[in-house]
Amino acid sequence: MILQLKRLFERAGDQKDIGSEIPLEELGEFVGCGSFVTPISLSGKVQNIAGMVSLDYSAEVTVRRRCDRCLDEFDREYRFGFSHILSRDESSLNDESVFCPGGALNMNELVISDLLVELPTKAVCRDDCKGLCPKCGKNLNNGSCGCDLPAAVGRSETEF
């Protein structure tokens, strides 16, 4: 999705709502973070306040991830908010502003790089995930495997 903001850049006081989604087929695999299950739905606005153009939006998406403890796949919904200053002038860019060549903003690129920053690199299917048995590899969420294991966590907790 490319947002054409040429007119907005030229007219102080102008604003434009963003209410759309980036379809699944335009989304690739998230390296190391899983894959998208739903389109990314976006809402927010771009506005020109006294010549300064800013973008505020929130992105909502469900990502299929692999649990770091039990290795099962699970779907999790994420919602994050982002704000950026937009600039179509390459010479006035800084670390915080997003370059819009000719007043055009590549929304897909921006949203995906924003999400990559926010998505936690570690994901656990649920807070009390029991993980895998270190001996036999069984998923302990599905019941105990009968291996003789020291209850390391429980013991260190009772010592305090």
Ligand SMILES: [Zn+2]
């Ligand atoms: Zn798990």
Ligand SMILES: [Zn+2]
């Ligand atoms: Zn076991």
